[in-house]
Amino acid sequence: MNDGAIPVDPQAVKDRYQQLHDAIAHARETCTELGERQRLRKSAEEVRTLITAMDQEDMASRTGAFEALGTQVQSANSSLEKLKQDIAGIVQDAAIAAKVVGAIDSAITTSAKLFL
């Protein structure tokens, strides 16, 4: 790493950029000369842009995998929805029972008028 050769491992490249970024960030904190500060800020911006681009690429590499999992999450949610509907169906049956009893009540009253 110290022989000046360019590392080919992406993590090693990123490590070098990060070391440079940290050194510039430290220099920015302690530098008191305005012109030098401006120069350091531009250098920091350039290095950070490269690190950010690598991070963005890393994040983007997972987007497809996230997207593919969406269908499976949707499938689990559909199964939960189906279960919810089944439960609603049972509740509905109880509601029908209440309605039937109400109907029996009025049917008995009506038939009593006719036959009793």
Added chain:
Amino acid sequence: MILVWSGCGLSPLAKRSAAFGNAATIVVRDSSNAYETVERATYDAAVGALVLDFESTGFDRTKIKPFLSAYDLDVRQQILRGLQSYADGLAEVAGDRALAPVDEQGKVLSEALVKLSANGDLKSVLPGVTEAEAKGLATAVDTLAKVLIERKRRKQLPTIIARMQPVLERICDLLDKDLGMKPLNGHAGHGLRNELWNQYDNLIGNETDYIFANKSRFTPSEKAAEIARLPQMVAKQQSADSALASTQEAVRQLVSTHRVLLAPQSEGTFRSRLHELIEDGERIAAFYSSLKAQ
């Protein structure tokens, strides 16, 4: 049978699933906040640079860029919304709420049966039907409905949960990688934590530049206030990273807690994991809220 059911309407699996659903909601919200926190730091750093450059370059709108593209962010938010629906669905289907309409219908049925038992004409056809018997019948129907619901849940919930386990593992693994690692001892980090850390370095650098560029214009108290912001920003960098690291831990815990949902023998493990998940999740959520308020 009736007494048993009225005493414990929810089975252990239903109780666990409902509790997990509620805890997962917090973790999903924290994960969403993690992306938002990094985007806000990126935006704040860009605005800081704009303030410093304004007199020399004016306003260049292309310099205000998000960290993640709208597409990358949208795909992640969609997955988190899907997980949110799963958590909500579990809590709703497995929790007390699923039984509430049954109780309501049971009450309506009971009232209808009591009315029927009091029907004078019925008494002449079928003498001896009492109000207590009518209420008993209503309770029986109510109980039967609850038994049927529980049977549905017992049959379907384990399949849904087991099918979701590998999906959740994969999603949480991707979220874990997205959250990444901060730079440490000259080694570059990656993901959201790396970006957040570097953006805070940038914010601190911009604030220092701002102080130097304006030092002759500040009153002593203004200058002191600006300088005092620097250590505060360093502390905020640490705590913002801690929030992301804790979110990462909560995401990992979510997977292991979901895994023990179907293991009745590990009730103690489930409870302690759930407890940690909720406690950590709420603490992280409070931190993200404090960041938004600043």
